[in-house]
Amino acid sequence: xxxxxxxxxxxxxxxxxxxxxxxxxxxxxxxxxxxxxxxxxxxxxxxxxxxxxxxxxxxxxxxxxxxxxxxxxxxxxxxxxxxxxxxxxxxxxxxxxxxxxxxxxxxxxxxxxxxxxxxxxxxxxxxxxxxxxxxxxxxxxxxxxxxxxxxxxxxxxxxxxxxxxxxxxxxxxxxxxxxxxxxxxxxxxxxxxxxxxxxxxxxxxxxxxxxxxxxxxxxxxxxxxxxxxxxxxxxxxxxxxxxxxxxxxxxxxxxxxxxxxxxxxxxxxxxxx
Amino acid sequence: xxxxxxxxxxxxxxxxxxxxxxxxxxxxxxxxxxxxxxxxxxxxxxxxxxxxxxxxxxxxxxxxxxxxxxxxxxxxxxxxxxxxxxxxxxxxxxxxxxxxxxxxxxxxxxxxxxxxxxxxxxxxxxxxxxxxxxxxxxxxxxxxxxxxxxxxxxxxxxxxxxxxxxxxxxxxxxxxxxxxxxxxxxxxxxxxxxxxxxxxxxxxxxxxxxxxxxxxxxxxxxxxxxxxxxxxxxxxxxxxxxxxxxxxxxxxxxxxxxxxxxxxxxxxxxxxxxxxxxxxxxxxxxxxxxxxxxxxxxxxxxxxxxxxxxxxxxxxxxxxxxxxxxxxxxxxxxxxxxxxxxxxxxxxxxxxxxxxxxxxxxxxxxxxxxxxxxxxxxxxxxxxxxxxxxxxxxxxxxxxxxxxxxxxxxxxxxxxxxxxxxxxxxxxxxxxxxxxxxxxxxxxxxxxxx
Numbered sequence: 001x002x003x004x005x006x007x008x009x010x011x012x013x014x015x016x017x018x019x020x021x022x023x024x025x026x027x028x029x030x031x032x033x034x035x036x037x038x039x040x041x042x043x044x045x046x047x048x049x050x051x052x053x054x055x056x057x058x059x060x061x062x063x064x065x066x067x068x069x070x071x072x073x074x075x076x077x078x079x080x081x082x083x084x085x086x087x088x089x090x091x092x093x094x095x096x097x098x099x100x101x102x103x104x105x106x107x108x109x110x111x112x113x114x115x116x117x118x119x120x121x122x123x124x125x126x127x128x129x130x131x132x133x134x135x136x137x138x139x140x141x142x143x144x145x146x147x148x149x150x151x152x153x154x155x156x157x158x159x160x161x162x163x164x165x166x167x168x169x170x171x172x173x174x175x176x177x178x179x180x181x182x183x184x185x186x187x188x189x190x191x192x193x194x195x196x197x198x199x200x201x202x203x204x205x206x207x208x209x210x211x212x213x214x215x216x217x218x219x220x221x222x223x224x225x226x227x228x229x230x231x232x233x234x235x236x237x238x239x240x241x242x243x244x245x246x247x248x249x250x251x252x253x254x255x256x257x258x259x260x261x262x263x264x265x266x267x268x269x270x271x272x273x
Numbered sequence: 274x275x276x277x278x279x280x281x282x283x284x285x286x287x288x289x290x291x292x293x294x295x296x297x298x299x300x301x302x303x304x305x306x307x308x309x310x311x312x313x314x315x316x317x318x319x320x321x322x323x324x325x326x327x328x329x330x331x332x333x334x335x336x337x338x339x340x341x342x343x344x345x346x347x348x349x350x351x352x353x354x355x356x357x358x359x360x361x362x363x364x365x366x367x368x369x370x371x372x373x374x375x376x377x378x379x380x381x382x383x384x385x386x387x388x389x390x391x392x393x394x395x396x397x398x399x400x401x402x403x404x405x406x407x408x409x410x411x412x413x414x415x416x417x418x419x420x421x422x423x424x425x426x427x428x429x430x431x432x433x434x435x436x437x438x439x440x441x442x443x444x445x446x447x448x449x450x451x452x453x454x455x456x457x458x459x460x461x462x463x464x465x466x467x468x469x470x471x472x473x474x475x476x477x478x479x480x481x482x483x484x485x486x487x488x489x490x491x492x493x494x495x496x497x498x499x500x501x502x503x504x505x506x507x508x509x510x511x512x513x514x515x516x517x518x519x520x521x522x523x524x525x526x527x528x529x530x531x532x533x534x535x536x537x538x539x540x541x542x543x544x545x546x547x548x549x550x551x552x553x554x555x556x557x558x559x560x561x562x563x564x565x566x567x568x569x570x571x572x573x574x575x576x577x578x579x580x581x582x583x584x585x586x587x588x589x590x591x592x593x594x595x596x597x598x599x600x601x602x603x604x605x606x607x608x609x610x611x612x613x614x615x616x617x618x619x620x621x622x623x624x625x626x627x628x629x630x631x632x633x634x635x636x637x638x639x640x641x642x643x644x645x646x647x648x649x650x651x652x653x654x655x656x657x658x659x660x661x662x663x664x665x666x667x668x669x670x671x672x673x674x675x676x677x678x679x680x681x682x683x684x685x686x687x688x689x690x691x692x693x694x695x696x697x698x699x700x701x702x703x704x705x706x707x708x709x710x711x712x713x714x715x716x717x718x719x720x721x722x723x
Contacts, residue, residue, distance in 0.1 A: 016552075017559035024560055044579045104465025109473045115699070116692035117654045119661065120669070123676035123684050127491050207570035207658040211673070226570070233574030241574045249567040256566070 025051050049239045057239035058246075067228070071251065074209065074224040077133065078201045078255065081140030085197060089145050090190055093152025094182065110149070118143040118204050122211050136208040136224070143204035144197035151196070155189025156182055188270060191263030198259045202252035225251065288313035291338055291390050296362065301400055309400050312393045318342075318383035326380045331368035333391040337361050340387030346379040358384070369394025493681040501682040509680040511671065522694060525660070525667040529652050529698065532591035536648055540599030541641060547600065548607025549633060561600070569594040569655045573662050587659040587667075594655040595648035602644025606637030642706035649702050653695040668694070 010018075029052060030037065031045035049057075061067045096103045096110075118139055125135035159182065167177050209226025223231070225248050232240035264271060289310035292298045298306060315338065318324055324335070324342060337359050344365045345356045359365055359381075368377055457463055474495055480486045482494040501507050505514045512518060547554045547561075569590055576586040610633065618628045660669025668691045675683035 013555050016555040020556045020560055021563070043581075047578045048575065101465060104462050105469040105472070107469075108466035109469045112692065114692075115696040116688050117657045117695065119654065119658045120672055120688045120691050122661070123672055124492065124688075126676070127681065128488055130488070203568040203570060203654075206568045207662075210570060210573065211658070211661050229571055229574055233577070238574075238578060241578075245567050245571045245575070248571050249563075252568065253566040 049242060053239045054242045054246075057237070058243045061240060061243055067247075070223070070225045070228045071247065073133075074205055074226065074248075075251065075255075077137050077140050077209075077224065078198075078205050081137045081142075081205070082144050082194075082198060082201050084137075085141045085144035085148055085201075086194065089148035089193070090152055093149045094156055094186065096149070096153045097156030097186075098178075098182065110146075114146045114150075118200075119207050119211070122208055125208075126212055132212060132223075136205065136212060139208045140201050140205045143200040147197045147200060148190070148193040151189045151193025152186055155186040155192075158189075159185045188267050191259075191267060194259050195256060195263060198256050199252065202248065202255065206248055286315065288315055288390060291315065295336060295338070295390070298400065305400050309392060309396050312396055314391050316389050316391065318387045318389060320383055320385055322383045324381040324383060324387075324389055325366060325377050327377055329377045331366065331377045332394050333366060334364060334369050334394050334397045335366040335381070336364045336390045336392070338388040338390050340383060340385040342381050342383050342387050342389075344379055344381040366391075370398055493685050498682045498685045502686050509675070509678075509683050511683050511686060518690075521666055521668055521671050522690060525656060525669070525691075526694065526698075528588055528591055528660075528667065529649070529656055532588050532656070533595055533645075533649060533652055535588075535592045536595035536599050536652070537645060540596045540644075540648075541603050544600040544603025544641075544644075545607060545629075545633065545637065547604040548637065549629065554604075558604075561597075565597055565601075569651075570658050570662075573659065577663060583663045583665070586663060587656070590659040591652050591656045595652040598648040598651050599641070599644045602640050602647065603637055606640025606644075607633055609640060610636035638710060642702075642710065646699060646702050646706065649699050650695070653691070653698070657691065 028045070028048070029050045031042050032048050032050035034046050035041040092106075096107055121139050121142055122135070125138045126132070129135040129138055163181050163185070164177060167181050172180065205224065206226035206229070209224040210230045225244055229241050229244035229248075232238070232244060287310070289307060292306050292310055292313065293303075298309065301309075318340075325331075327347060339361055341358060341360050342365075343356060343358050365379070365381055366377070368379075478495045480489040481492050482496065501509060502512055503514075504512050507515065510517065547558060572590055572593060573586075576589045577583065580586045580589055614632050614636065615628055618632050623631070656667070657669035657672070660667040661673040668687050672684050672687040672691075675681065675687060
């Protein structure tokens with residue numbers, strides 16, 4: 001019996017995962033159709049469209065050009081905000097770590113601004129930036145920026161002081177200390193910051209699009225995936241809300257995996273342990 | 274007449290004579306020094322000889338009289354090892370100041386021929402307390418060596434108060450805070466921070482108001498924000514003198530509080546079970562992982578459809594954000610526990626319930642609190658979004674309506690208030706976490722002492 005079990009192609013873990021997912025999808029279907037099937041509406045779930053209807057709506061949306069344009073717009077904003085946050089955040093974090101005077105002047109202001117949730121910046125961003133795309137991009141940037149700076153700062157601070165002393169006593173110049181000691185030692189925390197920052201970026205972009213977004217010339221779903229969800233809600237096509245949620249989940253997951261893979265590729269020495 | 278020469282090549286001497294020349298004890302009265310010398314001893318060590326080692330009982334404070342030694346605090350977890358070379362006049366072995374007769378956490382070896390004075394830890398502590406406060410001031414000026422000694426005493430005291438042991442008062446609270454104030458005024462940090470804020474505010478004022486740069490001139494000016502915020506009769510009806518302002522804060526706090534407690538109440542047990550039972554984890558965790566990448570804000574429309582009122586939708590959104598962070602961290606906390614603890618407990622005959630209560634829960638606690646801290650941050654983050662999209666009252670609502678009504682200064686008031694309230698609630702969670710995990714703090718303090 002045990003031998004037979006171990007010979008099955010799919011490991012137990014995967015089988016359990018599949019069972020759990022299938023069972024919950026079936027429960028969801030029963031729950032949403034409870035009014036017509038059982039005659040009793042289960043509060044909450046009966047308002048949600050059933051998975052079969054969602055799958056149907058998904059097939060309808062996949063062929064639409066505007067759906068893919070939403071993907072494109074959201075991804076563009078996320079990548080734009082994220083890249084700018086990396087480009088500005090990494091040097092700032094390192095500067096804060098290595099220069100005491102700079103740290104003394106800048107860090108308190110930074111710490112006062114940091115607890116303000118990125119979404120609270122949305123109205124000011126809309127007022128300031130000339131286009132909607134730029135203001136959403138700016139809020140996205142803020143979401144990732146603070147996380148990246150803090151991670152880089154912590155990473156550069158936690159370098160063992162003996163490494164500096166050793167490098168200096170062997171005659172390394174300031175640039176060499178930076179290039180050979182500080183930078184490599186900071187890369188692991190940069191990558192941690194990048195992974196976390198990417199997650200926040202997707203959260204922020206969706207919200208920013210919902211709060212500020214409006215359809216573009218491409219029609220109803222032209223304002224990004226967040227706006228796709230919001231307009232589906234306003235338009236009453238509830239199946240599409242779930243299609244949108246799944247799309248964002250997939251998009252966020254893909255981006256995070258990509259960042260994680262890049263991180264692992266850039267810190268090969270961490271894998272050996 | 275030359276004295277007797279010891280194996281180390283040093284002249285014979287009595288502890289009392291050494292004490293009379295050793296700072297900070299040389300500033301004590303001869304009477305106190307004599308008492309101290311009664312139980313003190315001098316030892317000579319050869320190069321390489323161990324003076325003290327990790328795990329030995331720690332009841333003496335040691336000072337280098339002659340020669341050089343190297344002391345090492347071994348690395349512990351993430352805390353790297355500390356190695357110092359000590360010379361005449363330096364103290365080591367500060368573990369003796371800890372509340373219960375403890376063990377050495379550092380090791381020390383003679384590098385050259387060395388002569389070491391050992392004082393009874395209790396005696397030394399008492400003598401230094403007797404010396405307070407005038408001598409303390411003198412001691413602080415003596416230089417780094419004495420300051421290290423005083424720091425060690427302070428650290429030991431904070432470790433004692435963290436562990437709940439009674440601490441003999443050495444300084445009054447006012448003295449303490451005056452001291453802190455003095456330190457703050459003499460260090461450059463305060464002035465640098467002031468410069469930083471001055472630059473920030475003047476950039477704001479210059480770009481928005483004075484120079485009216487393109488795009489910047491649309492933003493609210495610094496003066497208008499401050500005027501509105503502190504006005505007894507605000508133009509847009511929101512300032513620190515208006516009850517409405519506090520009502521918004523209170524409602525936001527209420528929502529975050531409710532969501533946070535729900536998330537803790539459900540997330541911690543779920544995370545513990547996910548970490549504890551492999552079968553449960555294999556069934557439930559995949560579902561969790563499918564839902565997790567969906568951004569919280571994408572739940573907004575669904576929450577509005579599913580739940581009876583806007584209010585419950587806002588709380589649901591705030592809750593779900595905090596819930597994922599709490600559950601995941603709790604699960605990781607359980608998985609981080611060294612399995613040998615669990616096996617050891619079972620070997621000693623513990624039941625499942627006992628292992629759960631005495632190994633799993635305390636072992637996961639540090640991670641749980643990290644999770645709760647993250648959860649508070651995320652809760653505020655999503656509360657703002659939820660309040661901006663739907664809902665009445667609350668700080669997110671203030672910001673959004675100020676935007677739509679073109680009352681721009683109110684936007685900044687809302688943002689700053691949010692930042693302040695959010696920061697305070699995180700600090701509160703951090704504080705509670707530290708109090709509940711005093712045992713861990715004490716362990717870290719032990720490492721700092723030496």
